[in-house]
Amino acid sequence: MSTLATFHPLTKLRPFKNKWRVQVKTHMAKVQRALPLGKWGVIENVQMNPAGGKYRTTRHPYKMAISDETVIRGSDLADDRIFLSLSNYESIGKTDKKEFVYLIDVIGRVHDLGDVLTVKAQGEDRKRVEFRLVDSQGNDLPCCLWGTYAEQIEAFIEKCDDRTFVCLIRFAKVTFFRGEVQITNAFDASRMYLNPTEPGKSTGKKDGKRIQYDWNDAEIKPISEIMDATKVEICKIICTIEAIDTDWAWFYFGCDRHSKKVNKLANIDYEEMKRIDKPKFHCEICNAIVTHVSPKFKLHVVVKDDTETCSLMLLGSVAKSIVGVKVDDLWDGSYGEIEDPEILPEPIRNLVGKSFCFGVSINSENVSSGSATFLVLEVCSEDKVVSIESGYEAISEMGTTSSTMSSGGVKDDADLPDLTSTSKKLCTKVIKQEKAKTD
Known part of the structure; x- marks a missing residue:
């Protein structure tokens, strides 16, 4: 029997015993001795306690308690899945305050991007940036990012001089601000990707x-x-x-x-047409007129x-x-x-x-x-x-x-x-x- 068969799925973990053995991928750097961020690891002998409090990372009713008896080691499992679970904008907008205890994954195109400002927050100078995230259906959500997340956007704008881009925020916090639902970073737990290449990949290498x-x-x-x-x-x-x-x-x-896909150009000059053996097209990716289609x-x-x-x-x-x-x-x-x-x-x-x-x-x-x-x-x-x-x-x-x-x-x-x-x-x-x- 494969050793993988001895691992327990996370959905089965309950408090009735402590000898659980799981193989997991780390998304938050809380336990760093043998579980580096984004890497797979094996955890043995963990106790399960009720999960509670605000801003829970998952809806699992229990959480792992790492004790002195817990054994953590690396794994040679090669799996690039990011286990993304994107939230729907309309559902976020209709969510009541009781549901705000969970962190969410959200993606959208950045619009109405404001300047990165340095403001006083809890007696300290912190950077802040505000914008709206828009999905493919035209729904939008206000977003406010603080600290290193605002700095990340500031550096991105300076490098590419583009104020309209796609932003993926993992483990984002949902709050109320001025009577409106707002997306923000959950302290330092959130992860942000700007113009990600494959953010929606649900599985595969x-x-x-x-x-x-x-x-x-x-x-x-x-x-x-x-x-x-x-x-x-x-x-x-x-x-x-x-x-x-x-x-x-x-x-x-x-x-x-x-x-x-390319778009065929209309109203091409007749003399120009005689010099080429195929019509011209505009390619948005190449940002140029092309004939090699x-x-x-x-x-x-x-x-x-x-x-x-x-x-x-x-x-x-x-x-x-x-x-x-x-x-x-x-x-x-x-x-x-x-x-x-x-x-x-x-x-x-x-x-x-x-x-x-x-x-x-x-x-x-x-x-x-x-x-x-x-x-x-x-x-x-x-x-x-x-x-x-x-x-x-x-x-x-x-x-x-x-x-x-x-x-x-x-x-x-x-x-x-x-x-x-x-x-x-x-x-x-x-x-x-x-x-x-x-x-």
Whole structure:
């Protein structure tokens, strides 16, 4: 039996005994002798006491008591998960004072950033900065940071000269100020990240620019359950493609440097057009006019299982793994807009009726905003299971896109807005396959 089997999950810890043995990752530097910040460690022989007081870091009813009998040592476990649990802005705004005893994780874009000021607080000079955090739905929360957190923002502004950026605050404190809910740092316990690259990653390891997920450990869930999900996570669903959603184009044009969507420029001079063999596009990431663009898969499908129906979006190599051919082989070479979305390449039409095991991301838009569109991160091969009708063996080594974050996700293959279309109805039309005629 693996030694990992002897570790107890934190949710099972209770005061009835002291011989608990856990493997944990440290997020706050309170016990530093063998549990450095951000590292995994093993703790044995801990007593559990009732958790109480203001500003509790978790909702667990008990807390660990480190005594002289407690043994703490390092662990060789390699797992880069940050176990982020982002709070919903609307829920924060409706929370009563009794709920303010818990610290929260919150992320948003910084707006109305004030100057970093030095003020008198409790008889000492301390730096303070005020701003508002805005999520992807336009909800906003006032935020006030003190001390080293204000200094961190001050240094960031001086370095990049940008007063609009994304701010992630872990273990933030929720208070009332002037009759309004306010986010602030919880003394020195909070952790802040400015323009984080992968803040919403719920699981997986970072490998260069790609995140590798352990899909063997991901739970298989029915569609009805992911539609009612209450937390950000990854999971697997086994489903059948019922329709190709032709409300969306099956590809987009992306910059060849990073695959992000580009916008075609209008009103280009005719003489200029004669000097180039393709139209010009503007790339927001490169902040330049580019011509090195190509089509990228962005496939929307409607899927069903025995419980429910939902929409999935497959990007880049993930879509290619089920279509079976490169997007360039299906593209007609035109840079113009699609005139008839019902006209689909045969390999895409042939997907209707086939079944797969998809690894999907349940992101904050699905949880907090009710979006019924889920991003497919992987076509899974659960113990080498092949897709039910196609006979296609899913490839677990295909590249995947990165996960999302609360106020706009980060993806390798496309832009975000499609995932946030909460009011979009599910496609009900099914692209049927023609049966071969027999003599």
